[in-house]
Amino acid sequence: MRLTQGCFSFLPDLTDDQIRTQVQYCIDKGWAVNIEFTDDPHPRNTYWEMWDLPMFDISDAAAVMLELDACRKAYGDRHYIRISGFDSSHGWESVRISFLVGRPKEEPGFRVARQEVDGRNIRYTVESYATMKPEGQRYEA
Template sequence: MRITQGCFSFLPDLTDDQIRAQVQYCIDKGWAVNIEYTDDPHPRNTFWEMWDLPMFDVKDAAGVMLELNACRKAHADRTYIRLSGFDSSHGWESVRISFIVNRPKEEPGFRLVRQEGPGRQQIYTTQAYAVDRPEGQRY
């Protein structure tokens, strides 16, 4: 199963050159770039772990790519890593772009859980296969 979240989710994984081009686009727009990672990519899990602080003053995509590669090296092939661009031109931070830049070699996916409610009501939820194991041992 392939997790699809954020921009470009319908495309194959971006190459480093394509990621660098998107990062430079964010920088040219004046957006702060942020790197986050998780081992639980459930669609409702919007709060991923931050890798360092958002990069507000970076003027070249090479600095972001250096941090991205350090995050990849620290977490190897067991986590999802996403890059986000934040726009503060309105006086508050708004996510303008967000996309996955790294994923585990094996993605366990989700299962659909159905529960019967009162009457004939059906309640559906999704549950990640990864959460059956403790954090740090999911991949």
């Protein structure tokens, strides 16, 4: 199963040149760029781990690409990695763009869990197969 979250998620994985172009677009717009990673990609898990601090006041995408390479070396084949662009022009941080730039070699996917509750009602939830293993061991072979 291929996880589809954020911009460009239904396209093939972006190349480094395409990522650099998108990052430069964010910088040209004056947005802060952030790199995040997680091993629990559930759609409601919006709070991913930050890789270093958000990058404000940078003028070249090369700085972001350098940090992305370091993040990939540390977590690349075991975690999802995404880049986000934050706009603070309105006085608060708003995510303007977010896209995946790294994913595990094998993506186990999700399952729908069915639970019968009071009054013959049925409740459905989405669970990631990855979370059946402890954190830090979810994508190890």
